[in-house]
Amino acid sequence: MSQPNSSIDTFKSGARIVQELAQLNRTRLFLAFGAMIIGGFFDGVSILIVLVILGGAQQVDDGQYNVFHDGGEIFGYALPEISISLNLALVMFLGLLAFTIVIMRFRATQLNLLLFGFANTQRLALFSALSQASWQDIQSRRDSDIEHALTGEIDRITGCAYSVLNFIQAAIFASIYILFGLAISWQMMVSLILVSALLWLGMTPFLRRSARLGQTLQENRGQQYQLISTFLARLKQARVSNTEQQHLSEFREAADNHTSVSQSFARLTATAHGMFQFGIAVAVILFLIVSLQILQRPIPEVVVLLVVALRVALRVQVLQGSAQSFLAERPAWRHIQDLTKRFEKSVAAAPTVKEPVPEIGNCLELKDVSFSYEENETSAISDVTLKIEKDKITALIGPSGSGKSTLVDLMLGLLEPKNGEIRLDGLQMQPEMFASWRDQIAYVGQEATLINGTIRDNLCAYVSEPPDEDAIADALWLANAEDFVMDLNLGLDEPVGERGALLSGGQRQRVAIAAAMLSFRPVLILDEATSALDWESQQVILNGLSHLTNAGTTILLVAHRPSVVLSADNVYVLDNGRIRESGALSDIMEDKDGYLARMIQSEVKS
Numbered sequence: 038m039s040q041p042n043s044s045i046d047t048f049k050s051g052a053r054i055v056q057e058l059a060q061l062n063r064t065r066l067f068l069a070f071g072a073m074i075i076g077g078f079f080d081g082v083s084i085l086i087v088l089v090i091l092g093g094a095q096q097v098d099d100g101q102y103n104v105f106h107d108g109g110e111i112f113g114y115a116l117p118e119i120s121i122s123l124n125l126a127l128v129m130f131l132g133l134l135a136f137t138i139v140i141m142r143f144r145a146t147q148l149n150l151l152l153f154g155f156a157n158t159q160r161l162a163l164f165s166a167l168s169q170a171s172w173q174d175i176q177s178r179r180d181s182d183i184e185h186a187l188t189g190e191i192d193r194i195t196g197c198a199y200s201v202l203n204f205i206q207a208a209i210f211a212s213i214y215i216l217f218g219l220a221i222s223w224q225m226m227v228s229l230i231l232v233s234a235l236l237w238l239g240m241t242p243f244l245r246r247s248a249r250l251g252q253t254l255q256e257n258r259g260q261q262y263q264l265i266s267t268f269l270a271r272l273k274q275a276r277v278s279n280t281e282q283q284h285l286s287e288f289r290e291a292a293d294n295h296t297s298v299s300q301s302f303a304r305l306t307a308t309a310h311g312m313f314q315f316g317i318a319v320a321v322i323l324f325l326i327v328s329l330q331i332l333q334r335p336i337p338e339v340v341v342l343l344v345v346a347l348r349v350a351l352r353v354q355v356l357q358g359s360a361q362s363f364l365a366e367r368p369a370w371r372h373i374q375d376l377t378k379r380f381e382k383s384v385a386a387a388p389t390v391k392e393p394v395p396e397i398g399n400c401l402e403l404k405d406v407s408f409s410y411e412e413n414e415t416s417a418i419s420d421v422t423l424k425i426e427k428d429k430i431t432a433l434i435g436p437s438g439s440g441k442s443t444l445v446d447l448m449l450g451l452l453e454p455k456n457g458e459i460r461l462d463g464l465q466m467q468p469e470m471f472a473s474w475r476d477q478i479a480y481v482g483q484e485a486t487l488i489n490g491t492i493r494d495n496l497c498a499y500v501s502e503p504p505d506e507d508a509i510a511d512a513l514w515l516a517n518a519e520d521f522v523m524d525l526n527l528g529l530d531e532p533v534g535e536r537g538a539l540l541s542g543g544q545r546q547r548v549a550i551a552a553a554m555l556s557f558r559p560v561l562i563l564d565e566a567t568s569a570l571d572w573e574s575q576q577v578i579l580n581g582l583s584h585l586t587n588a589g590t591t592i593l594l595v596a597h598r599p600s601v602v603l604s605a606d607n608v609y610v611l612d613n614g615r616i617r618e619s620g621a622l623s624d625i626m627e628d629k630d631g632y633l634a635r636m637i638q639s640e641v642k643s
């Protein structure tokens with residue numbers, strides 16, 4: 038997304054970052070920035086000062102040296118005469134160095150806390166907005182885009198905030214030196230300010246280009262992130278179809294592109310830096326010519342002014358460098374801000390109160406419900422009327438893409454119907470009631486994604502109190518997972534790997550079903566949750582579900598395999614977003630040319 042890059046806009050973003058840093062932790066900002074300012078006075082303190090001390094040393098006795106300064110005057114002010122022993126001078130230097138080190142350490146730690154705190158707050162805000170945003174909004178974003186914002190961009194946000202602080206520190210120091218210089222010779226200082234302003238103006242095209250390259254680098258990184266995430270998800274597919282090279286060449290192209298943009302950025306930075314240094318050298322030479330030969334100022338005054346001028350120039354160079362890196366890093370900060378704002382918008386539109394609804398007593402009904410993912414797009418669901426009866430198994434069946442998962446998402450309140458209504462025991466469901474309704478539901482989706490822990494961790498994922506061993510054994514038995522879990526080396530304590538990668542697809546599904554059963558919620562929704570299972574395992578689970586309905590669980594079973602519906606009390610056949618047939622299985626099957634009858638026949642044949 039291209040963003041405005043005007044100076045006003047740059048200034049506004051900088052001010053916004055400072056404001057956010059202050060809101061985050063005013064004291065820490067004060068400490069970190071205070072340490073930057075104090076540290077700035079000690080920037081030049083190094084071992085090289087020993088040479089300066091030695092320069093003023095003279096032997097006063099056998100083996101005894103003193104450091105002298107014979108006073109004199111500057112601009113009419115008398116300087117004090119100094120004569121101290123060399124040893125004392127060296128000890129004083131060590132004290133100064135130690136103090137500088139303490140200040141620099143303090144500055145580094147405070148800055149780190151401040152900047153990482155800032156980046157983490159940004160990421161947490163995004164994470165939190167994401168966790169509460171509307172499901173439709175989340176679905177419409179690329180996963181890799183969000184992953185990139187939450188992980189890959191952290192260093193760039195800290196870099197961005199650091200550049201702002203560095204800029205302000207340099208501006209303050211430049212102002213201090215300018216004021217000091219004005220007191221010595223206002224004419225010379227005004228000339229120096231003019232030269233600095235000219236140098237800055239000369240740098241403006243570089244800054245603009247930095248902003249553009251920063252944006253391109255940002256887009257390149259996002260593209261690489263997307264390629265990596267697609268490649269990892271499709272690795273097996275790529276290996277089997279021998280198309281790894283295709284992924285590789287795509288990635289190579291993106292990486293080469295990134296290198297070339299980075300190279301342009303490095304070239305730009307080095308050129309800007311070099312030109313700036315050259316400009317300063319020219320300015321210094323002009324300064325010497327004008328002050329010594331034209332204005333005929335005394336050498337000590339010129340030396341002091343030169344020192345001041347060089348300090349100012351150094352700071353202006355920092356100003357230019359930090360502005361350039363700020364513009365290069367800002368897109369990362371903006372990306373996170375844009376995503377957060379976008380998700381927060383849907384959070385703001387979501388109901389703020391959670392209105393309780395009574396536990397299902399009779400049925401959940403959908404009446405003439407329609408839904409489409411995009412405005413003016415063909416409906417994914419059209420005029421659907423159905424009933425999920427308490428303590429019964431309701432099956433929703435239909436071919437792939439017929440709208441089954443969409444319908445489930447509508448019943449869960451993750452999507453909002455465009456038309457029609459959803460009623461729980463006659464009570465018309467309002468948006469603020471769905472959170473409470475979901476408390477009653479255990480849901481297993483199409484992809485049984487497990488958490489990276491043990492089987493037991495996964496079984497306890499939805500309960501606050503760990504269930505007792507008998508309950509676990511019952512759930513594993515009902516989900517037909519008992520045998521395979523007992524065969525694992527560590528049984529319930531066997532790790533399942535990232536997203537359950539160490540288990541087979543069917544094993545993952547059975548663990549997910551057992552976990553849902555262990556949550557003891559009154560409604561169980563299984564969306565293609567047995568799709569990876571063999572026919573026999575599936576039948577064992579379906580028998581288990583009958584046990585659950587006897588014990589007071591209402592079940593919605595979603596499948597595209599007709600054999601799944603054999604155990605259902607009520608069946609709805611969905612096709613192209615519309616209910617084609619509905620009723621008890623035996624009634625529907627009476628029509629031998631009916632939709633379901635034909636589906637079952639074709640499944641038997643295959």
Ligand SMILES: Nc1ncnc2c1ncn2[C@@H]1O[C@H](COP(=O)(O)OP(=O)(O)OP(=O)(O)O)[C@@H](O)[C@H]1O
Pocket residue numbers: 176177410411417435436437438439440441442443444483565597
């Ligand atoms: N996030 C989305 N944005 C836009 N369209 C979508 C989205 N999710 C699903 N669709 C569309 O809605 C229709 C119904 O999809 P849905 O996932 O509900 O089908 P399904 O019956 O569950 O299919 P399957 O058996 O393959 O899981 C499809 O045409 C699909 O392309």
Ligand SMILES: [Mg+2]
Pocket residue numbers: 441442443483564565
């Ligand atoms: Mg589906």
